[in-house]
Amino acid sequence: MELAYLWPVTAAIDEHGRLTIGGCDVAGLAQQYGTPLYLLDEATFRDACRAYVAALRAGYPGESAVHYASKAWLNTAIAHLVANEGLGLDVVSGGELYVALRAGFPPERIHMHGNAKPRAELEQALAAGIGQIVVDNLDELALLVSLTAHRSQPQPVALRLAPAIAADTHAHIQTGQATSKFGLPLAALDTAAGLLRDTPGLRLVGLHAHLGSQLFDLAPYAAAVGVLLDCAAHLRERYALTIAEINPGGGLGVAYVSGQEHPDVTAYAALLGRTLAEGCARRGLPLPRLVIEPGRSIVARAGVALYTVIATRPLPPSHDPGAATRFVHVDGGMGDNIRPALYGAHYTAILATRAHAPAEETVHISGRYCESGDVLLHHAHMPRAVVGDIVAVAAAGAYTLSMASTYNLVPRPAVLLVSDGTARLIQRRETYEDLATRDVPVLLEQWHVPPHRPVPANSE
Ligand SMILES: Cc1ncc(COP(=O)(O)O)c(C=O)c1O
Incomplete structure (x- = not known):
C-alpha cells in the first residue's frame, strides 16, 4: 500500500498490518476515544x-x-x-x-x-x-x-x-x-x-x-x-x-x-x-x-478520519466487473465530511488493523446520514470489511470538520493531535447536551393547546 503523499509524513504500518500515525496506534485511539474521530498529525x-x-x-x-x-x-x-x-x-x-x-x-x-x-x-x-x-x-x-x-x-x-x-x-x-x-x-x-x-x-x-x-x-x-x-x-x-x-x-x-x-x-x-x-x-x-x-495544502494531508463499520448491505449482482458488491456503512459521513456529497470529492481509505491485506472487493463506503448521497467513497477497493473494523480515510484535514454540520443531530467528532507517540485531545466530541444548549424550551403549561374540535361530516 502506498503511503506517500496521501497519508501524514509519520504514517507507518507495523508488522501486524496496523496503521500508526504520529507514533500512535490508530485503531487503539479509535477504541479509546470512540469514532468518528479525526487525527491531526x-x-x-x-x-x-x-x-x-x-x-x-x-x-x-x-x-x-x-x-x-x-x-x-x-x-x-x-x-x-x-x-x-x-x-x-x-x-x-x-x-x-x-x-x-x-x-x-x-x-x-x-x-x-x-x-x-x-x-x-x-x-x-x-x-x-x-x-x-x-x-x-x-x-x-x-x-x-x-x-x-x-x-x-x-x-x-x-x-x-x-x-x-x-x-x-x-x-x-x-x-x-x-x-x-x-x-x-x-x-x-x-x-x-x-x-x-x-x-x-x-x-x-x-x-x-x-x-x-x-x-x-x-x-x-x-x-x-x-x-x-x-x-x-x-x-x-x-x-x-x-x-x-x-x-x-x-x-x-x-x-x-x-x-x-x-x-x-x-x-x-x-x-x-x-x-x-x-x-x-x-x-x-x-x-x-x-x-x-x-x-488545503497545509492541512489536508495532516488530517485522518477514523470511522467504525456499523453494518453492510449487499448490492444486486452486476455484469460490470468494476461494480461495487456492497455498501459498507460507517458511523460518520456527510456530517463530518460533506465534500463527496457536495462536489464529488474522492478519498482513499484503508482498514486500520489490516492495512497490508490485499483488496478483495469493491464497495461503497456509505455514511450514516439520511441522504442517499451520503457516500464517503464510491468504488473503494478494500479487504473484506466486517462490522467493527476501523476505516481510516486519508487527506481528511481540509474542508471537512470546518464544513461539518449536526445534520440528523449527530454530534460532531473529537479531534486528537498526534505527535511522537502521544495523542492529545484538542477538541472534544460534541455531546447531546451541546446539541440542545441553544434551544429555548417551551414549557408545557405555557402552550396554548387549542381545544379539540371534531371535523363535521360533509365539511367541504
Ligand atoms: C481568499 C481565499 N484565500 C485562500 C483560500 C485557501 O484556498 P486553499 O485551501 O485551496 O489553499 C481560499 C479558499 O477558498 C480563499 O477563498
Missing part, C-alpha cells in the same frame, strides 16, 4: 508550513509571508500551531476571528476576507486592530469608509480583484473568473482607488486575487500576478498609490487518491517569485511583499 502540519516559508524565501528576492487560510480547518490548537510557525492567518468571519483572537493569535498577523462581511464583523475586525481587511466589493468599501471616518490610525486594506482567469477546477471552488461572486471587477478598480485616495481612515496596501482551490496547473497563477501588477502600475500612474503587497491567494491542490498529482510547493513559489520580480522590473515597480494564503 503535528509533524505533517508543521512541515507543510515550513515548506511554504522556505520555498518563498528561496524563490522570491523580496519580503514574503505565508498566511494559513483558516477556513480549511481552524480550532484553538491549529491557531497555536500556525502562530508558533510564524505564519499569518486568514479569516473569513467573525467566528474565525473570535477563535483566533481567543487563542492569542497576534491580530496584526490576521487578514480578513469575505464577499459579504456583515457590519458587525467589520467593526469586530477594526476594534481588534487586525493587520488587513481584504475588501471584496464597493459596498463593503463604502461601509468601511464610514466606519473609519474618525480614525487617527488608518486601517490597512487590500482590494480583492476578480482577474477574469478561469482556473481548471470544480465550478464550486473556482473563484477568479469574471463571473465569480468574489472580488471587485477590474472595471471597478478606478472607483475604488478614487475612494481610497480620498479616505484618510483607510490605507491601501495590497492587491489580491484568489483563483480557486485544488489547482494543479501553475500557469494561471503567473497570469494572476501579471493582472495584479498591471493594476498596481495603473494605480501608481493614475492615483500615485503605491502597492506594497501582492497576494495571489491560495489554492494549490493536494492528492486525495493514489496516482493523483502532488503539488510542488517549491515550483509554485519559484514561479510566483520569478513572475513577480520580473514583472516589477518590467514595469519599474519596487518589489512588493509577496503574500500567499494556502489552506
